[in-house]
Amino acid sequence: MDLRPTEDQQALRRGLRELLDRRFGREALRAAVDAGGVLDRALWRELGAAGFFALRLPEDAGGVGLGLPEAVLLFEEAGRALLPGPLVATHLAAGEVPGAAEGETVVTRADGELVEWLDAADVVLGPAGGAVRIRSVDPLTPLHRLPSAAPPGEEASPGDEASLLTAAEQLGSAGRTTELAVSYARTREQFGRPIGAFQAVKHLCARMLVRTELARAAVYAAAVTADPVEIAGARLLADEAAVDGARDCLQVYGGMGFTWEADVHLHLKRAWVRAGRGPSGAAAEELVAARL
Structure with a gap:
């Protein structure tokens, strides 16, 4: 293959x-x-x-x-x-x-506790009556909360294709934060040297790259096979690469990464919101474990 x-x-x-x-x-x-x-x-x-x-x-x-x-x-x-x-x-x-x-x-879907872009959508798939606007951690993703969410372990699923496409978005974000971290490490200097010369920063960047490439292989393979278990595994790896990669990128940037002017925090916030879209990580882990 x-x-x-x-x-x-x-x-x-x-x-x-x-x-x-x-x-x-x-x-x-x-x-x-x-x-x-x-x-x-x-x-x-x-x-x-x-x-x-x-x-x-x-x-x-x-x-x-x-x-x-x-x-x-x-x-x-x-x-x-x-x-x-x-x-x-x-x-x-x-x-x-x-x-x-x-x-x-513009189409959005109400299939879990949270609904994205409800006010902007022309068509809403699924019941969204009584949804209440909440403050979103991501300024680029307005959210509404539905009045009755599924019990824990019984989350509504948007389907395997939706989960895989979300994993692909996470993969793109992980790749971008890796690029940002490496670029910043090459140009930011401390003690007269680029910070990328320091071992701790090298380890952070290397860890980001490994997570991203593992997620890339899993996402691309799942896109070819369309196997539900492989999609669940790809989603787990992509969520981890996006969230942990953005956190590591913040560490590389130091205090600058937490300022509003930097874009790193936007990747972290979007990764958090995407990770909450669809079935929980625990459900994906159980699916993969059952196959194993």
């Missing part, structure tokens, strides 16, 4: 990265933070025109006709850029909800 992206897949990924660099660079990211959870509808439509949401629809249905591995690559790029919005729900609704594939309709 060859899990390396093909040239066409790499070109697809580059195309989305170029679009996001142009339309959602750092200035746009900061503007989105300042806007406090206002969805950029023009960007959403651009994503639709680029085939982001219709990627897996058949060509005769107006889609791109590609598969889950290609979707994982695009969601990895979205996670790297901290692209806001109910991306997973809208992508999965393409072909089922009119306008979702084209980016004209």
Whole structure:
């Protein structure tokens, strides 16, 4: 089994990265933070025109006709850029909800205790009556809490595909925080030397890279096999890589990483919110343990 992206897949990924660099660079990211959870509808439509949401629809249905591995690559790029919005729900609704594939309709899903982007959504899948707006740890992800959540161990599941695409977003964030940590370690100096020359900082960066590459292998393999247990394992590794990687990146940055001007804390906050999306980590661990 060859899990390396093909040239066409790499070109697809580059195309989305170029679009996001142009339309959602750092200035746009900061503007989105300042806007406090206002969805950029023009960007959403651009994503639709680029085939982001219709990627897996058949060509005769107006889609791109590609598969889950290609979707994982695009969601990895979205996670790297901290692209806001109910991306997973809208992508999965393409072909089922009119306008979702084209980016004209924003879709979110109420399938757990928390609902993302409820106020911005045109269509809400699942019961969301009585949901109350709460303060989100992530300024780029507005949240509502449902009045009745599933009992512990009985969380509603958004499905294996949703979990895998969320894992891909986490993978993209883990890769980006690794890049940020290494870049900062090369340029920040203490005692007349780059901090990357110090063993403790080297260990932090190496640990981030190992977590990210382990998660990458698991996510890419699960995208090829679509096996529910492999998806559960990939999700566990990706959540760990994103959350722990952002924490380690903060350590590399030192006090600078905790300032509002740095982007590192945004990756950590988004990773926390994503980790709470869908089935709990304990449920995924039980699924993997049962297979073993």
